[in-house]
Amino acid sequence: MTNDALKELSDRGVSLYLDDISRSRLDGGDLRRMIEDRHVVGVTTNPSIFKKALADGEGYDDTLRMLARSGFSTADALRVLTCMDVRDAADLLAPVHTATDGHDGWVSLEVNPFYAHDTDATVAEASLLHWMVGRPNVMMKVPATVAGLPAVTELVSRGIPVNVTVIFSLDRYREAAEAYMAGLERAAEEGRDLTAIRSVASFYLARLDDAVDGQLDIVRTPDAEALRGRIALSHAHLAQEMHTELHSDSRWKALTRKHPGVRPQRLLWASTSTKDDRYSDTRYVTNLALRGSINTMPEKTLQAVADHGTVPAEPLGAEVPDAREAVRHLDMLGISFADVADRLETEAVTGFEDAWQEIQKVLRTRMKPAEEEDD
Template sequence: MTEHPDRPLRRLSDEGVAVWLDDISRERLRGGNLAELIRERDVVGVTSNPTIFEKALKEGDAYDAQLHDLAIRGVSVDEAVRAITAYDIRWAADVLRPVYDATGGVDGRVSLEVDPRLARETDRTVAEARALWWLVDRPNLFIKIPATAEGLPAITRALAEGISVNVTLIFSLERYREVMDAFLSGLEQARANGHDLAGIHSVASFFVSRVDAEIDKRLDAIGTDRARELRGRAAIANARLAYAAYEEVFGSQRWKALEADGARPQRPLWASTGVKDPAYSDTRYVTELVAPNTVNTMPEATLEATADHGEVTGDTVRGTYARARADLDALAEVGVDYDDVVRLLEDEGVQKFEKSWEGLLGGVSQQLDANA
């Protein structure tokens, strides 16, 4: 048994789960809230996405001075967005730098996503990853690249250049295996290019709650007693089988050859862990996915719920693979098309981030015009 029974987030950390916050804003940074969460909530990393930045820009006056300067300089909207987001990411990276140093670069990480409009364009994604890596200029940065078919070679190329990558928008087990292959290929190329593998890190963001939201909707439409019995099982089963794939790949001889040269494994990161159905426990995508060498990035509400009443009882992933496979098989038996679900979720994920990015561009454009 681990210690800290009255501190569920600390217990998660003891079990090998890195607690990250799925949110960032300049108000959170300048008010010291991120530093407080590091101290009081065991937070050791931060993720961002276009939706988070769009929301942050609409709140308060934290961005007014920078927007004023950008307007006077006459920069383009795209460049203004890069400047604004890089500023926040750089600041967060500096706040988390002690964690990065204490963990040998494993945690203390902050993620910044490439323009989601480039999700289907390999070369432009790589170029944007290079530009953001240079612009933020912090060793504890992750560049987020979506796990689209076009994103896979971009992931390999970025890693080959020594850029640490957070692979995002992973929904399917097949795509996750392709992501791990892209990671290994990137490290193999980085080694050939003379990079120190110990300095290249990566996480693979496997999305959770959106899987239940879509499959539960389909189960409700099917309407049988058996279909209703399967509600709420898909997402956790899917994630647990992803961890089984992780154990397989990172137990392979191919990986061990890289590890011998100093490489660090690409950790599974549980994303989209906020519960969308109020019928479910608000901590289920945290407490049911406890396994060593993982990350759980939580919206603040989920973080606080876990801190308040999360029941962390140890590893809840290993040893569950047969049940998880049976749950996915049962979904197929009642008529849920897994391949169609994950394909839809990937397409929707890209579209949602594109929409948020367009909203962010629109908001910045309006404020630049107002300050011109």
């Protein structure tokens, strides 16, 4: 077993994050070992991850009994439990955050997905959760929906770090980057220290390929077959090109002139667990050795990269002209990329809403015995 690929990615300037959290992972020292031995420098979470952690783990029982006896609702209990896990993960990563001057060592916590289409509710919930966790190295995850983007601007203007999530298209990525810059400009007007504000834009990959490949399989032509598995990585490299362009234009330069320590929004590659067995289980990690970016992955993918990952000299999709041609070719085949991206955004938010409801059901069951003991 080797960690060479993980080390090579880290040496190339890629920040490796774990897309998972649980009380057992925290209490058992598993996350600490990953930080020490697997080059993990951050953690991301989402409602599906917390659903699994709460359903499977017994490490929450004492806290749940205490919250039930104290009259907490399941919604408030969920806030407490998620904030506890994120706070402990943030404390483990605090030395990384300090050593990298805030470049890494972040933990992301998702806002209630039912607020994805309500700007004010998103801002209020994100502000509350950020205050509850009370750690400087925590980002609030806000979806890049039409209502989520102005929430990003408002939160950044308040100095709250934001992970802009469920991004599937270059248009949405541009809007996320512009929302961050607008927040920085407002923060500057209010006299905030811009050097303390951070953000990442989370671009989803495997889900994108899975959806586009499904459309290509319907077309069933040689041209369609040649595009299978190319779109997500092509989009990632185009997003990297757009990232460079956005931070070379006059708007960003004006900010850096007035505030020399201001930090650009970083790109984060999410949904990196391969959906199709015909593809390598490391393809969304080893093909994105892009300096300054973040790659977040579940433990299974991290393990695969450690076991047999190889970082290629010529990564798939890296040639930007070819990447543009691949995306344009979809239209020629009658596949609307915009429609696919819109559907994936809706499905992602709906999936997190479903997970949120399932968590509430689990909590109602887990908290009920303590309530009955008091009767």
